[in-house]
Every structure is written in C-alpha cells, then in structure tokens.
Amino acid sequence: MRLENIRNFSIIAHIDHGKSTLADRFLEKTNSMPKKKVAEEQVLDQMDLERERGITIKSHPVRMYYILNEEEYELHLIDTPGHVDFSYEVSRSLAACEGAILVVDATQGIEAQTLANYNLALENGLVLVPVINKIDLPGAEVERVKRQLIDSLGFLENEILLVSAKEGIGVDELLRTIIERIPPPKGDVNKTLEALIFDAYFDPYRGVVVYTRVFNGIVEKGMKIKMMSTGAVYEVDEVGYFSFGLHPTDSLKAGEVGYIIANIKNVKDAQVGDTITDANSPVEKPLPGFKRIKPMVYCGLFPQESNQYEDLRESLEKLQLNDPALVFEPENSEALGPGFRCGFLGTLHMEIVEERLEREYGVKLVATAPNVVYRVYTRDGNVLEINNPSQFPHYGLIEKVEEPYVKVSIISPSEFIGSVMELCLGKRGSLIEMNYIDPMKVVFIYELPLSEVIFDFFDKLKSVTRGYASLDYEPIGFRESDLVKLEVLVKGEPVDALSIITHRDEAERKGREIVKRLRALIPRQLFEIPIQASVNGKIIARENIPPLKKNVLQKCYGGDVTRKKKLLEKQKEGKKRLKQIGQVEVPQEAFLAILKSE
Amino acid sequence: MNKIAIYIHIPFCIKKCLYCDFFSFRFDISLFHQYTKALIKELKLNLNKDYSVRTIYLGGGTPSILPLDDLEDIIETIFKLVKVEEDFEFTIEVNPGTIDREKLKEYRNFGINRISIGIQSLNDEELKVLGRIHSSKEALEALDMAISVGFENINADLIYGIPNQTLESWRDTLGKTLKREELTHISIYGLMYEPGTPLYKALINGKIEPMSEDIEVEVFNVAQEILSKYGFIWYEISNYAKKGYECRHNLTYWRGENYLGFGPSAHSLIGNIRYSNTPNIKAYVELLLNNKTPKIWEEKLSPLEKAKELVILGLRLREGISLGVVYKRTGINIEGIFSESIKKLVSQGLLYKREDRIALTEKGRLLGNLVFEEFY
Numbered sequence: 001m002r003l004e005n006i007r008n009f010s011i012i013a014h015i016d017h018g019k020s021t022l023a024d025r026f027l028e029k030t031n032s033m034p035k036k037k038v039a040e041e042q043v044l045d046q047m048d049l050e051r052e053r054g055i056t057i058k059s060h061p062v063r064m065y066y067i068l069n070e071e072e073y074e075l076h077l078i079d080t081p082g083h084v085d086f087s088y089e090v091s092r093s094l095a096a097c098e099g100a101i102l103v104v105d106a107t108q109g110i111e112a113q114t115l116a117n118y119n120l121a122l123e124n125g126l127v128l129v130p131v132i133n134k135i136d137l138p139g140a141e142v143e144r145v146k147r148q149l150i151d152s153l154g155f156l157e158n159e160i161l162l163v164s165a166k167e168g169i170g171v172d173e174l175l176r177t178i179i180e181r182i183p184p185p186k187g188d189v190n191k192t193l194e195a196l197i198f199d200a201y202f203d204p205y206r207g208v209v210v211y212t213r214v215f216n217g218i219v220e221k222g223m224k225i226k227m228m229s230t231g232a233v234y235e236v237d238e239v240g241y242f243s244f245g246l247h248p249t250d251s252l253k254a255g256e257v258g259y260i261i262a263n264i265k266n267v268k269d270a271q272v273g274d275t276i277t278d279a280n281s282p283v284e285k286p287l288p289g290f291k292r293i294k295p296m297v298y299c300g301l302f303p304q305e306s307n308q309y310e311d312l313r314e315s316l317e318k319l320q321l322n323d324p325a326l327v328f329e330p331e332n333s334e335a336l337g338p339g340f341r342c343g344f345l346g347t348l349h350m351e352i353v354e355e356r357l358e359r360e361y362g363v364k365l366v367a368t369a370p371n372v373v374y375r376v377y378t379r380d381g382n383v384l385e386i387n388n389p390s391q392f393p394h395y396g397l398i399e400k401v402e403e404p405y406v407k408v409s410i411i412s413p414s415e416f417i418g419s420v421m422e423l424c425l426g427k428r429g430s431l432i433e434m435n436y437i438d439p440m441k442v443v444f445i446y447e448l449p450l451s452e453v454i455f456d457f458f459d460k461l462k463s464v465t466r467g468y469a470s471l472d473y474e475p476i477g478f479r480e481s482d483l484v485k486l487e488v489l490v491k492g493e494p495v496d497a498l499s500i501i502t503h504r505d506e507a508e509r510k511g512r513e514i515v516k517r518l519r520a521l522i523p524r525q526l527f528e529i530p531i532q533a534s535v536n537g538k539i540i541a542r543e544n545i546p547p548l549k550k551n552v553l554q555k556c557y558g559g560d561v562t563r564k565k566k567l568l569e570k571q572k573e574g575k576k577r578l579k580q581i582g583q584v585e586v587p588q589e590a591f592l593a594i595l596k597s598e
Numbered sequence: 599m600n601k602i603a604i605y606i607h608i609p610f611c612i613k614k615c616l617y618c619d620f621f622s623f624r625f626d627i628s629l630f631h632q633y634t635k636a637l638i639k640e641l642k643l644n645l646n647k648d649y650s651v652r653t654i655y656l657g658g659g660t661p662s663i664l665p666l667d668d669l670e671d672i673i674e675t676i677f678k679l680v681k682v683e684e685d686f687e688f689t690i691e692v693n694p695g696t697i698d699r700e701k702l703k704e705y706r707n708f709g710i711n712r713i714s715i716g717i718q719s720l721n722d723e724e725l726k727v728l729g730r731i732h733s734s735k736e737a738l739e740a741l742d743m744a745i746s747v748g749f750e751n752i753n754a755d756l757i758y759g760i761p762n763q764t765l766e767s768w769r770d771t772l773g774k775t776l777k778r779e780e781l782t783h784i785s786i787y788g789l790m791y792e793p794g795t796p797l798y799k800a801l802i803n804g805k806i807e808p809m810s811e812d813i814e815v816e817v818f819n820v821a822q823e824i825l826s827k828y829g830f831i832w833y834e835i836s837n838y839a840k841k842g843y844e845c846r847h848n849l850t851y852w853r854g855e856n857y858l859g860f861g862p863s864a865h866s867l868i869g870n871i872r873y874s875n876t877p878n879i880k881a882y883v884e885l886l887l888n889n890k891t892p893k894i895w896e897e898k899l900s901p902l903e904k905a906k907e908l909v910i911l912g913l914r915l916r917e918g919i920s921l922g923v924v925y926k927r928t929g930i931n932i933e934g935i936f937s938e939s940i941k942k943l944v945s946q947g948l949l950y951k952r953e954d955r956i957a958l959t960e961k962g963r964l965l966g967n968l969v970f971e972e973f974y
Contacts, residue, residue: 526968548965549814550964550965552835552963552964552965553966553970554787555787556835556852556911557851561851561865561872561907562872562897565907568970
C-alpha cells in the first residue's frame with residue numbers, strides 16, 4: 001500500500017461516550033468483521049473483564065480497508081484503554097497515530113477524560129476529528145455540546161460531525177472525513193528501522209507479540225532487531241497485521257501498524273514506548289516519549305490459605321508476563337503470614353489484578369488497603385522510598401516525608417461548585433483553576449495528594465454531584481507533607497497489616513473511625529479484646545470488644561439434629577475465613593476496614 | 599427385642615406462636631379424623647411385637663387440641679402393636695389454653711404418665727409478645743389442674759430472652775412456677791429468632807429489641823440459682839429435673855439411641871440410618887391413605903459421622919460422653935482424631951476430661967457451640 005493511502009488513527013472518549021460501539025460500526029462498514037462475531041457487541045474488547053466492566057484494558061489494533069472515489073485505503077484503528085490508570089499506554093498508542101476521533105456524548109457533553117485525552121492527543125501532534133455521538137437519544141443536546149467543543153476546545157463549527165454509532169447515522173461520512181482530514185503517515189522505507197512499541201502481550205506458544213508502528217524503514221522475517229532501552233537483540237520470526245487475530249505478511253513498512261514476533265520471553269523486554277531499531281545499524285536516538293512505568297499504588301496480597309502461597313506466586317508471575325506494569329516482591333506479614341507486596345498503576349489496575357487472580361487462577365486473596373509510595377528523608381541523610389506502611393521508619397528517625405501529588409481535573413455541573421470545593425478542601429486539595437465550559441458546566445483543576453484520590457475520592461465526588469461529575473488526574477511529583485504512621489493494636493499487639501500513613505491532622509479522626517469499625521467487624525471471643533489506634537507511640541483511640549458470654553443451640557430434639565448440624569457447619573465455615581492474629585481471630589474484611597472513611 | 603422410643607407428631611395449633619418455625623396447621627376439625635386414620639396406618643405399617651417401647655412422646659403442634667376419641671384410637675393402636683416396658687414413660691405436651699380437668703383425667707386413664715405444660719412466661723405482656731393463646735392465669739391453672747388430677751411427673755416449659763423481659767419478671771415467673779412442689783422437670787429455652795417467623799421480621803424491622811447478651815447471662819444465672827434452691831439439677835443444656843425425673847424420651851435423642859417418629863416431618867433413627875416424613879400434612883394423609891410410605895428422605899451416617907454426632911449430642915448432657923462408649927459403638931477413636939481440639943477446649947476452660955469421658959464445664963454450658971463446632 002502506498003503511504004498516501006494509509007491512515008493510522010485512534011478513537012478517544014470519556015467512558016461510556018460510545019467509543020466501542022463506534023469501532024463496531026467501522027468494522028461493519030468496512031466488512032472487516034468475521035461473520036460469527038457480528039452478533040456480539042464491543043467485539044474488540046476480548047477479555048471477559050473488559051466486557052463486564054465496559055472498559056478497555058488492552059490496546060486492540062485492527063486493520064480495515066475502505067474504498068473512496070475508487071481508491072482503496074488501509075485504515076489502522078487503534079482502540080486504546082479507557083482509564084486514567086493506563087494513560088501512559090494511551091499516550092503511546094496515540095503516538096502511533098496521525099489522528100484521532102474525539103467522541104463526545106450528545107447527552108453528556110465534555111467530561112474529564114474528554115479533556116485529558118484531548119490534551120494527550122495535542123501533545124502527540126495529532127489531527128483531531130470532533131464527533132458528537134448519540135444524537136438519536138431523546139436527551140441529546142447537540143447545540144450545547146457543539147458550543148462546548150467550539151468554546152472550550154477551539155474547534156470550528158463546520159469541523160464537527162454528528163453521529164449515532166448505535167443507529168449507524170453519520171458513520172460513512174465519518175470514514176470519509178478520516179481519509180480527508182487525517183494525514184497519511186510520513187516516513188521513509190529506505191531509512192534505518194525505527195518502530196514504536198505501543199503494546200504487547202504474551203502468547204504461551206509464540207512468546208511476546210509486540211504491537212508496533214513503523215516510522216522509518218522496514219521490518220521483516222530473519223532481521224536482527226534491537227530494543228533501544230535494554231539493548232536486547234532478537235531475530236524476527238514473523239511480522240503481520242491485526243484483523244481479529246494475527247495475519248502474517250512479508251514485511252511491515254514505514255507508516256504501517258502491525259505486530260512482530262521474535263522469540264521474546266517476557267513482556268518486560270518489550271516495554272511500551274520503547275523504540276525498535278535495526279541491530280546491525282541502529283539509529284542514534286530513540287523515538288521521543290519513552291518512560292519506564294512506575295507503580296503508583298501498592299497493596300499486600302496474601303493467600304487466604306497459607307498453602308496457596310506458591311499458587312499465588314505462580315499466578316502473579318503468569319500475570320506479569322502479560323502485564324509489565326504489575327510488580328511484586330515477597331512480603332512476610334506478622335499478621336497475615338507470607339504473601340506479596342504488589343505495585344499497580346492505579347486502583348483500577350489493582351482491582352483487575354485481584355479479580356483475575358481470583359477468577360482465572362483460583363487463588364483466594366486477602367488484600368490490604370492500598371497505599372502510595374512515600375519518600376522519607378531520615379535524620380542520618382538517607383532517602384527511603386516506602387511502599388509499605390509497616391516499613392515506615394520510627395518517628396524519631398524522620399527528618400521529613402514527601403508524598404506523591406496529582407493534578408486533578410474535575411468537570412461538574414455548576415450547581416455543585418460548592419460541594420466539589422468542600423470535598424477537595426477536606427482532601428487537602430488546593431485549587432489551581434476554575435473555568436466555565438458553558439454556563440452550566442465547570443472545570444476545576446486541583447492539586448491533591450494521590451493518597452487522598454485513591455481512597456474513596458471518586459465515590460464521594462459522584463455522591464456530592466449526584467453522579468454528574470467526572471474526574472481525571474496525572475502525577476506531578478512529590479511534595480512535603482506532615483505525615484504520620486497510624487498503628488492499630490489488637491489486644492496490645494500492633495498489627496502490621498492494619499497500619500496506615502496519614503496526615504497528622506487527620507490521624508485522630510481516622511484512628512477513632514478505624515477502631516470503631518474494627519469493633520463491629522471482629523467477632524467476640526472468649527476474652528476481652530482492646531482495639532487501639534496509636535500515633536508516634538501515643539494511644540489516640542480505643543474500643544473494647546467484650547468477651548463472648550453465650551453461644552449455644554437451644555432446643556435440640558430428634559428431628560432437629562440435621563438442621564442444627566447444618567447451622568454448626570455454617571458457623572464453622574465462617575470461622576475458616578478468619579485470620580489468627582496472636583490469640584485473636586480477625587475476619588478478612590477488617591484489613592479493608594481502614595480504607596473507608598465517613 | 600428392639601428397644602425404642604416413639605414420637606407422635608400432632609401438627610395442629612389453634613394459632614401459631616410468633617416465634618415458632620415448626621410445621622403446624624391451623625385448627626381444622628375436619629382434618630383431625632383423616633389425620634388420625636393416616637397416623638394409625640403409619641403406626642400399623644411400622645410397629646410390631648419385636649419392639650419394646652421405653653417411652654412415648656406426643657408432641658406438636660398442640661397434641662391437646664386433638665379430640666379425645668382420636669387420641670384414644672392412636673394410643674390403643676400403639677399398645678396393641680408393641681410391647682411396652684413396665685416403667686415406660688408416656689408424655690403429652692399441652693397448651694394451657696386447650697385443656698380442662700376432664701381432658702387431663704382422660705389422659706391419665708389412657709396411660710399417659712407425664713405431662714409437659716407450655717407455660718413459657720407468667721407475665722401477660724410477655725405472653726402477648728410471644729403470641730401465646732393463653733393468659734398467665736390460665737397457665738397456672740393448667741399446672742394446678744395437672745397436679746390435682748394426679749400427675750406425678752410434670753414438666754413446665756419456660757422461655758427467657760423475651761423482648762422487654764426483666765430480671766424481676768423472670769424471677770416472678772420462676773418463683774410462681776416452682777412454688778408447686780409437684781413439678782418434677784423444667785425446660786428453659788432462650789428465645790430464638792428463627793428466619794421466617796413474625797418475631798424475626800419484627801426484629802429485622804427494628805420493631806422489637808432483643809435482650810442484651812449481658813442480661814441473658816444474668817437471667818440464666820438467676821434461673822440456675824433459683825432452680826437449685828428448689829432441688830432441680832441441670833442435666834442437659836436447657837433441661838433441669840429433680841433427681842430421677844430426667845426426661846427419658848429426650849435422653850434417647852441425646853444418647854443417639856433408636857427412635858421412631860410418626861406424623862408429618864417426624865424423624866426416625868435406627869442405628870446409622872436416619873429418615874424423615876414429608877412435612878406436608880395433606881401429602882402425608884394422602885400417601886398413607888393410598889398405602890404409600892410418607893418417608894421422603896433418608897441418610898446413612900458413616901461410622902465417623904455417627905461418632906461425631908454422638909459426641910455433639912452427648913456433650914449437651916451434664917454427664918457428657920464416654921469416648922470409650924463411642925469407640926465401642928462406632929469403632930471411631932475420637933480422641934485420636936480430635937486431640938488438638940480437645941486440648942484447646944480444655945485449655946480454654948470450656949471442656950473437661952476425666953479418663954475417657956468429656957463434658958462441658960460450667961463456662962462451656964453457655965458457649966456450647968464453640969465446643970460442638972470443633973467436632974465437625
């Protein structure tokens with residue numbers, strides 16, 4: 001295919017604005033979909049989890065052919081992940097494109113991820129095609145959303161396309177517009193190979209399948225390639241393109257999107273954002289924008305049954321093959337026994353990993369509350385990165401502590417301005433900017449500690465705005481904070497898995513809440529159990545669980561025996577789910593109790 | 599000769615109590631006769647002269663609402679079919695709202711020698727909360743009537759843990775009941791909120807407040823103190839008797855010995871086999887009148903299951919259970935299998951062990967479930 005007839009593009013949108021449905025329509029209009037797939041919806045989302053949650057986790061490139069004015073065009077659609085946890089992956093997928101369709105729901109208007117994705121696309125120099133989707137719905141406010149696109153994002157009225165992906169309205173025109181407005185890729189097949197990795201997955205039979213966009217040169221079977229960030233060299237086994245599976249071709253040329261298989265054993269060796277070049281005559285500089293992915297959120301994962309420790313290790317290793325952003329190291333908790341401290345891109349990524357471990361690998365987990373990474377400067381001049389509250393140094397040794405901050409954009413109907421500001425203030429936020437998108441809609445830019453955002457910030461935001469606000473954030477580095485370690489003692493023993501790092505001003509309130517919640521969660525036992533919260537060696541809250549005095553089946557006669565047996569069995573089953581901490585049996589929910597706040 | 603206990607279920611009530619989740623039918627006179635016919639058929643199908651009967655228990659429901667003619671037919675049938683041991687125990691449960699002197703006299707004439715009266719409480723407010731059909735006055739009158747017609751083995755059922763019950767009202771109920779020195783047996787049950795009952799619903803909807811555990815424990819202790827003053831000894835989790843008046847029928851259950859149950863939802867145990875009848879009265883009647891068995895469920899206990907059951911039921915008794923006897927009856931060495939649990943329970947002060955016998959301690963009596971569940 002001539003370069004002039006290739007278009008590489010992506011669809012970007014806020015969640016639920018109709019990205020996947022639009023992709024389905026494209027596949028239909030270009031006859032790209034295998035027949036048996038047509039009945040399914042959101043065909044590009046392959047994982048059960050993606051469909052259930054209605055989100056995209058992995059990139060899903062697909063090649064389509066479209067004929068316009070008797071010319072055949074090759075369109076590469078790169079469907080990108082749709083969540084803030086994966087914004088780096090999104091930015092790399094966008095870097096593989098020349099243009100993007102910005103989809104906005106006609107009933108919702110611009111939301112936080114619309115803005116975030118718009119900015120990412122501009123940073124990558126993409127040509128944007130603004131689309132208002134769902135125009136068939138009764139609640140559609142096409143004129144209003146048009147104004148938002150014009151006033152806030154600087155589009156021209158005649159640029160905006162009106163579409164209903166569900167009804168197929170405007171889809172042909174959109175395909176034509178893609179070809180007309182999005183420029184063909186530039187690049188030179190005669191130059192040295194320069195290709196961007198924008199995703200990868202591990203295939204147990206073939207090794208890593210690298211998703212790539214070739215910018216210059218050609219890659220073909222038998223060629224020696226080099227990963228520029230690691231220097232590793234591989235021999236190419238196969239190249240090809242995507243269309244519901246892998247389709248081998250002779251080569252991938254400058255401007256094309258496709259895959260490379262080169263006997264790579266671990267996804268870590270095909271890092272998203274890295275540049276692939278010719279091992280024999282490498283280019284001097286990699287393509288811009290490469291970053292090593294760093295986990296933002298950590299938690300402890302422990303097997304419910306200690307004999308599942310090895311299963312958990314194996315499952316994590318298998319997941320990691322496909323998910324280089326997942327990191328883990330063994331952790332031995334006094335309370336929960338052997339397990340792993342795991343790092344994630346964000347809380348959604350964490351939930352997905354936990355769910356996959358339980359669902360796909362059958363490992364029952366106890367997860368501790370998530371935390372961020374803290375940077376601790378000690379009095380003796382060391383700097384420690386702490387990803388586990390139990391390893392927070394003794395307060396006497398600490399010079400200062402820094403915690404990660406994020407820039408948060410919140411879009412909310414203007415009637416909730418007061419509530420949003422109050423919420424952010426309570427979460428230690430500082431307001432940077434507030435702008436009207438239109439008279440009814442406001443965008444706030446706040447700086448907030450990440451730790452406050454990962455807990456229940458989004459739920460709270462939704463509840464104070466009756467579900468109307470949307471949220472996006474990006475990291476902006478570490479800032480000094482007055483942080484302390486809040487320890488929880490059960491029957492006098494500090495429980496490592498229950499400690500958290502919190503701002504000093506919040507410590508007492510949180511301590512009181514936590515001991516209260518634990519009091520309700522820990523079943524009464526034969527002895528009194530004091531539950532205490534302490535900061536820097538000082539007890540700041542205390543509750544007592546009185547001893548169990550009575551627990552006995554009453555009447556138990558002939559016919560009853562079977563029924564009563566079932567009752568006792570149930571009671572015993574329940575006990576199995578308790579973790580023994582010293583003398584005290586603690587239910588697993590307790591380890592998450594420290595998460596919620598009133 | 600097979601020694602057995604016989605349980606006869608009379609599944610009718612004038613009105614269901616608000617805490618009751620047993621299967622029972624509203625009062626329906628046309629059903630009584632049909633039911634009696636079916637019951638007699640079941641008795642005839644299963645009983646013969648190879649059985650030597652130690653105890654008969656007429657339970658419910660409310661056996662005392664059955665017309666005397668029907669009751670007489672049932673009892674005569676049993677006596678004709680089986681041998682009865684000389685000192686056999688024959689109990690009928692009665693509701694104070696359903697009896698009179700004549701009825702009680704007839705019961706005596708039928709050979710019934712033990713009467714169990716559902717007093718539950720002698721506080722009218724509490725009786726109302728429970729949904730009982732009788733007043734406290736009628737309850738005491740029933741007790742006096744039973745004494746005056748010559749019953750020498752009398753049980754009273756009492757309930758504690760009733761919403762709004764106080765220590766004073768509990769002392770009052772116990773005191774008034776125990777004043778009758780002819781009383782030989784007391785059953786004391788903590789009120790249970792069984793799912794599906796109106797009382798359970800009221801609890802879930804916050805209309806009533808359950809008694810706090812602390813007060814429950816005090817109520818239990820008060821009962822202990824007063825009962826021992828009157829010469830009652832506790833011999834099972836919920837049962838107290840004067841010496842020699844332990845309920846032999848119920849001991850059959852707790853010792854895992856053989857019993858046959860008749861009537862809908864009645865259970866039977868013969869050796870390692872347990873089975874039960876359909877709970878549906880109409881189905882029960884229909885099946886029997888068409889010469890079919892009402893049995894709908896059966897399980898065979900493995901030796902280990904049987905052994906565990908012997909331990910759990912045996913532990914309900916003050917005497918506890920001899921592990922040697924369990925071994926003899928099942929071939930299972932409980933001590934070998936549960937040595938860790940036994941050690942733990944002894945160290946927690948819930949269980950004691952003398953030679954091969956284990957039993958609940960004073961503390962363990964109120965925390966029996968913690969002990970029982972160890973043996974699953």
